[in-house]
Amino acid sequence: MKRQTLLITGATGFIGQHLVKKLQTPALQKKYKILCLTRKPIDAPFVLGSLEDQRTLLHATRNVDCVVHLASVTQSSHKHLNYVTNVVGTHHLLEACRENNVKRFIYGGTVNADLARRGIYGESKRLAETLVKESGLDYLILKFNMVYGIGDNNLSKTFRLVKKLPFVPVIGSGCGKMQPVFVDDVVDVILASLQKKKLPHRVYNIAGPSIFTFNEYIDMILDHLHIRRMKLHLPSFLFRILVHLTGRTFEKTITLEIVNSIGQDKHVDISATKRDLDFEPREFKKTLTLLRDRHPFP
Numbered sequence: 001m002k003r004q005t006l007l008i009t010g011a012t013g014f015i016g017q018h019l020v021k022k023l024q025t026p027a028l029q030k031k032y033k034i035l036c037l038t039r040k041p042i043d044a045p046f047v048l049g050s051l052e053d054q055r056t057l058l059h060a061t062r063n064v065d066c067v068v069h070l071a072s073v074t075q076s077s078h079k080h081l082n083y084v085t086n087v088v089g090t091h092h093l094l095e096a097c098r099e100n101n102v103k104r105f106i107y108g109g110t111v112n113a114d115l116a117r118r119g120i121y122g123e124s125k126r127l128a129e130t131l132v133k134e135s136g137l138d139y140l141i142l143k144f145n146m147v148y149g150i151g152d153n154n155l156s157k158t159f160r161l162v163k164k165l166p167f168v169p170v171i172g173s174g175c176g177k178m179q180p181v182f183v184d185d186v187v188d189v190i191l192a193s194l195q196k197k198k199l200p201h202r203v204y205n206i207a208g209p210s211i212f213t214f215n216e217y218i219d220m221i222l223d224h225l226h227i228r229r230m231k232l233h234l235p236s237f238l239f240r241i242l243v244h245l246t247g248r249t250f251e252k253t254i255t256l257e258i259v260n261s262i263g264q265d266k267h268v269d270i271s272a273t274k275r276d277l278d279f280e281p282r283e284f285k286k287t288l289t290l291l292r293d294r295h296p297f298p
Ligand SMILES: NC(=O)c1ccc[n+]([C@@H]2O[C@H](COP(=O)([O-])OP(=O)(O)OC[C@H]3O[C@@H](n4cnc5c(N)ncnc54)[C@H](OP(=O)(O)O)[C@@H]3O)[C@@H](O)[C@H]2O)c1
Pocket: 009, 010, 011, 012, 013, 014, 015, 016, 037, 038, 039, 040, 049, 050, 051, 052, 069, 070, 071, 072, 073, 074, 075, 085, 089, 108, 109, 110, 111, 125, 143, 144, 145, 146, 147, 148
């Protein structure tokens, strides 16, 4: 059987790195030939370029069967940068795919795009989703909830904070619902979506099996670490003022997006994903043990 050629964007990112590593295992190398669009050299077949670079996109999408589009600005509150990369960049990539008759386009979306207060990032991802839907390509949108695992920028941050401070600062009541998903499960569902051609839906929610509040999330982490800490609930307006006063100085740690998103319910229905993509996400608590055994968070 002919190998499928995949173009992966965002291969140097958190999810992209896990996906590329899995695709480089011998069994999957027999099925897929990969090419990554990256802004720096990596240890996998790559073409140097960015989403702004239309000529490179045209070249990179030539003879490609499927594009997995994970590249995105994810940690910046810079409005123009979010727009140029997430919206305009996706537009350029879709154009290149159309030009080269790419058969399939898989888009790494986010639940943040559907929040009432979605902020700059969520809004840009929502606009990009619309472009994908209107592209005329055979597309699939995978809407990720918070993804965690080795090399992430959310759970590992919470681990560090909880270990360092004598209390745990919580934005607001901590009652917002969340449904984090393990990165290995995200990689598996991307692989499943590469294999399944005829799907009844074009948009699937990708989230963990359990819904819990931010407070419960902190409790599970404290239990796991066998430490006790008081939670210090601080009103979200204080964090908003802090973000406002400090501008983009601490955007790797806290942005307006994070402040707003913690207060909002982010749980979703994953029944269609389970049924159509054989999605069997692992329990948060179980993966914490797995992560500790594989690679303890710093
Ligand atoms: N992680 C999560 O919890 C989560 C949740 C919901 C949705 N998502 C979505 O899933 C996708 C992957 O997320 P992630 O956590 O892996 O993101 P990430 O770690 O922030 O990585 C972003 C990737 O995009 C690349 N990139 C950024 N701007 C680019 C540009 N102009 N041209 C080409 N590449 C560019 C980065 O390349 P450089 O290394 O060169 O900067 C990097 O490879 C994103 O679309 C994100 O919106 C993630």
